[in-house]
Amino acid sequence: MELLIDQFFVAIQGSNLLVLFLSTVAGILIGAIPGLTVNMAVALSIPLTIHMSLAQALCMIFAIYVSGIYGGSVSAILVNAPGTPAAAATTLDGYPMTQQGKAGKALKMALFASFIGGIMSIIILVLVAQNLAAFALKFGPAERTTLMVFALTIVGVLSGRSMIKGLLSGAIGLLFATVGADPMLAVPRFTFGMLELEEGFGFIPVLIGLFAVSEMLVQAEDRMQTSIKASYKESSDREEDSRLTRKDILLSWKTIIRSGFLGAFIGCLPGIGATVACFFGYGEAKRASKNPDLFGKGTVEGVAAAESANNAVAGATLIPLLALSIPGDALTAILYGALLIQGVQTGPLIFQYQLDAVYLIYITLTLANIFMVATAASFMSFFKRIAEVPRRILFPIIFVFCVVGSFAMRNSVIDIYIMMGMGVMGYILRKFQIPLAPLLIGYILANPFEEALRQALVGSEGSLKVFVVKPIAAGFLILTVLAIVFMIRRTLSARGEETQGGENREGEESEL
Amino acid sequence: MFRSINFRVGIFFLAFSLCVALFVVPTIGEEWRQAPTADMEYFTLGPRFFPYISIGIIGFLSVILILQSWWQHRSRSTPPRSAFTRDALKTVLTSMGIGVAYIVLIPVLGVILVTPLCLAAYFWYFGLRRWVWIIVVPIVLTAFIYICFGKFMMVPLPMGLLER
Known part of the structure; x- marks a missing residue:
């Protein structure tokens, strides 16, 4: 306890708080600008931490990490372009809320849910970290395979109006991810002799192209004559549209808590991360909601679910990193490097030999969440102005940022071409009512999925029984089947209604 | 069908x-x-x-x-509607054309020279006619991008003609 208090006083020194504040501002702004990702920001901040103390370094890294994930929701809500992959699910309800003139409410709910999710995740990190990590460690290739099948199915069936198109989109994502070197034998696939493609399509160009460029092309259809400002002002006469009401919180608190737990659980499973967590949280919230039909049309519950889940990953993702030295995703891998620079050796022994560092991590992560709320609340009016900029000004600027941001990740011009190609493809898919989110999730999960599937099948000498005889794997398969059966039943029961609407609705705005 | x-x-x-x-x-x-x-x-x-x-x-x-x-x-008996209308397709293809021209010219002319041209072209096409939007904003934004990415984040932006 004494050590914890000592570390608390170390963390709240003036210089550390200044670093926290500046990094929080930078994190939100970077997260909010499409093309500037949290991964990139954290990676670029690491050279700056070399000459810092451990406390300052942790303040900087965690502030950028936590506030960057929240910042991603700002552009997701205001311009339908998630600043970070983790905010992809936030667009589903956040952007429709902006179109309805409720951008202020959506941003505040995102902030509130992010904070609660973040704090829940820290509590879980502190209290049940090792037990949860031990459970996740029981997952072998078969369990990981069925878990990812379940994740892809859930995302596919929940993302659009058509389950088949959602699943089709996920399968396209899986196929795109096979471009590049085979993850197990390093044999090039679909590279056609181009060395630049051996690493596969960069994740950032794919993300930016699918979500930002395709959105710009959709918006270009009317030459951007209707501005966001117009749609925002027209319907925001009511004061309650720009603030969180007690009713909103009462409606969403269960969702926030549930998504927080889900996000924390997924966060501690290696290789899945905040993007899948936000879709899991969103899907589960939709399933449990009394008004599932409102999801995707601009409900505050949808924003709360996605944001609580993605921020709850932040603390939980440190569980396997700290306790087992396993980075769960790209961001934790970057964090792992940053901790090594500071002389912190993660793994089981950290709890015996570097407990001060562990406490400092807990405290700075908590402070980062508190600073995120304080700073974001102060900048809220500034963020809302982004939505007031006419689309014909905003989207060309975003496009330029997308191009430069895609280039910046690997300093490769081919990434710009990939981004543009993905943007055009995303636009065409949207016009054909094929949702883009499953494609992105399929793309993210493809490599770990392929590795797990091949390991499981090689281990069982090609027998599919391996997915049935193991209880956890079988459990995920049963959940997958139940999800599909549930959606088919719902589709059939709503068929009469759909027949009336029919294909008249096929030209409507497609869901992400 | x-x-x-x-x-x-x-x-x-x-x-x-x-x-x-x-x-x-x-x-x-x-x-x-x-x-x-x-x-x-x-x-x-x-x-x-x-x-x-x-x-x-x-x-x-x-x-x-x-x-x-x-x-x-x-x-069903209702006829399906086309996903694309002629006017929408025309503006989308033009927007795409400006974007493709931008990314193709970046390696040749460099980000600093092409970005203001791209922004000006988009602003013009989307109906902005004031010189502030056509000249000043593109130049200021290009300078911001150069400072932000090129100087602050140390990204080696393609310089094209200026590199030589």
Whole structure:
């Protein structure tokens, strides 16, 4: 306890708080600008931490990490372009809320849910970290395979109006991810002799192209004559549209808590991360909601679910990193490097030999969440102005940022071409009512999925029984089947209604 | 049925999956089989396995989509609407054209020279006519991007002509 208090006083020194504040501002702004990702920001901040103390370094890294994930929701809500992959699910309800003139409410709910999710995740990190990590460690290739099948199915069936198109989109994502070197034998696939493609399509160009460029092309259809400002002002006469009401919180608190737990659980499973967590949280919230039909049309519950889940990953993702030295995703891998620079050796022994560092991590992560709320609340009016900029000004600027941001990740011009190609493809898919989110999730999960599937099948000498005889794997398969059966039943029961609407609705705005 | 969007999407992806399965996946090298470990007798899966799985799923779902559109055709009488209108397609293609010209010219002329031109072209096309938008804002934004990415984040932006 004494050590914890000592570390608390170390963390709240003036210089550390200044670093926290500046990094929080930078994190939100970077997260909010499409093309500037949290991964990139954290990676670029690491050279700056070399000459810092451990406390300052942790303040900087965690502030950028936590506030960057929240910042991603700002552009997701205001311009339908998630600043970070983790905010992809936030667009589903956040952007429709902006179109309805409720951008202020959506941003505040995102902030509130992010904070609660973040704090829940820290509590879980502190209290049940090792037990949860031990459970996740029981997952072998078969369990990981069925878990990812379940994740892809859930995302596919929940993302659009058509389950088949959602699943089709996920399968396209899986196929795109096979471009590049085979993850197990390093044999090039679909590279056609181009060395630049051996690493596969960069994740950032794919993300930016699918979500930002395709959105710009959709918006270009009317030459951007209707501005966001117009749609925002027209319907925001009511004061309650720009603030969180007690009713909103009462409606969403269960969702926030549930998504927080889900996000924390997924966060501690290696290789899945905040993007899948936000879709899991969103899907589960939709399933449990009394008004599932409102999801995707601009409900505050949808924003709360996605944001609580993605921020709850932040603390939980440190569980396997700290306790087992396993980075769960790209961001934790970057964090792992940053901790090594500071002389912190993660793994089981950290709890015996570097407990001060562990406490400092807990405290700075908590402070980062508190600073995120304080700073974001102060900048809220500034963020809302982004939505007031006419689309014909905003989207060309975003496009330029997308191009430069895609280039910046690997300093490769081919990434710009990939981004543009993905943007055009995303636009065409949207016009054909094929949702883009499953494609992105399929793309993210493809490599770990392929590795797990091949390991499981090689281990069982090609027998599919391996997915049935193991209880956890079988459990995920049963959940997958139940999800599909549930959606088919719902589709059939709503068929009469759909027949009336029919294909008249096929030209409507497609869901992400 | 043939005018239905679902039918067209299904046919497209079925044809796509067949083409990829028959002509593209077989181009993936099989050199790995010559590795010493591959001669040993145990079950293994090569680099073509997962692409075939993905394509199989795409093909299967395409068939379901085609059958679904046939089923919907039987139960509906309303004619389908086209996904694209002529005017929308024209503006989208123009926007795309400006974007493609921008990214093609970046390696040649460099980000600093092309970015203000791209922004000015977009602003002009989208109806902004004031000189502030056509000249000042593009230059200021380009300077911001250069400072932010080129100087602060140390990204080696393509300089094109200015590099020489």
